[in-house]
Amino acid sequence: MRICVFTEPHRGAEYEDQLRFARLVEAGGFEGFFRADHFRTMGADPGLPGPTDAWLTLGALARETSRIRLGTLVTSATFRLPGPLAVMVAQVDRMSGGRVELGLGAGWYEREHTSYGIPFPPAPERFDRLEEQLAVITGLWRTPVGESFSYRGDHYQLVDAPALPKPVQVPAPPIIVGGRGPKRTPELAARYADEFNMPFKSVAETARAYQRVAEACDRTGRAGAGQPPLLLSAGVVVAIGRTEAEAQRRAAPLHVKSALPPEDPVVGSPAQLVERLGEFAAIGASRIHLRLIDFHDLDHLELIAGEVLPQL
Numbered sequence: 001m002r003i004c005v006f007t008e009p010h011r012g013a014e015y016e017d018q019l020r021f022a023r024l025v026e027a028g029g030f031e032g033f034f035r036a037d038h039f040r041t042m043g044a045d046p047g048l049p050g051p052t053d054a055w056l057t058l059g060a061l062a063r064e065t066s067r068i069r070l071g072t073l074v075t076s077a078t079f080r081l082p083g084p085l086a087v088m089v090a091q092v093d094r095m096s097g098g099r100v101e102l103g104l105g106a107g108w109y110e111r112e113h114t115s116y117g118i119p120f121p122p123a124p125e126r127f128d129r130l131e132e133q134l135a136v137i138t139g140l141w142r143t144p145v146g147e148s149f150s151y152r153g154d155h156y157q158l159v160d161a162p163a164l165p166k167p168v169q170v171p172a173p174p175i176i177v178g179g180r181g182p183k184r185t186p187e188l189a190a191r192y193a194d195e196f197n198m199p200f201k202s203v204a205e206t207a208r209a210y211q212r213v214a215e216a217c218d219r220t221g222r223a224g225a226g227q228p229p230l231l232l233s234a235g236v237v238v239a240i241g242r243t244e245a246e247a248q249r250r251a252a253p254l255h256v257k258s259a260l261p262p263e264d265p266v267v268g269s270p271a272q273l274v275e276r277l278g279e280f281a282a283i284g285a286s287r288i289h290l291r292l293i294d295f296h297d298l299d300h301l302e303l304i305a306g307e308v309l310p311q312l
Contacts, residue, residue: 008035022065023065031287040111041258090167098168206280236290237265238290
């Protein structure tokens, strides 16, 4: 079981907070540091000092870490054009020595779009744009050096793009597609992704999502095309402690009203988290993204590193 840490800087975090956390993630033996890509909080708290750009931050972290994987869960396809995004991620991959992963989704939080003047089309169009972005980004990265890439879709058109720079990872940085959608999400994961992530739901709900993705892989002929098997991962919200009181203190932010959909957190002891991870392993998950809420609670991270990771 591969264990990464997932963070939400839009809740309130300076770059220095994220750097300190990422360095501790690396020192603690976790596989990776992933962050959300949002431009505002989802509740009443303003999240001071305000949002930090995901890829600008990851570029900086790429130069100040040496081992951990770095990426987004997930970048919204509504935020950036696919050509410049492919350049941006490839550059961060080169800056990191080949440690970057791109989580890409359709976008869902309308309020952050209206706050910053970002167009927010209806869901069908957002998924159409996501599909085209996946085609453009993977096409640019996989075009051989010296050749050009062109694409004509309903929303994006590229003409003779030089398809540079190339990322370090060959053939491309891993793509993560995830979500609870029952139809288009599994299809897009089967066609374009290296990893499918089910975020923050129960083991039973996650198992059903994995089944939908397996069926999509059969329909699209992924296995017959010689592509590697799709890695299955899950997001788990975590609030554990050495005592019940400590765990409940860490869980307090989970009870604050927000725009997030219902989740299935692990609140309790390290042993309870180990048990939940075993349940996810039993349904086929080989990677877990643990969502930790408080950037200043370094003891929480150290507790997981010291008492959970050794049992995996």
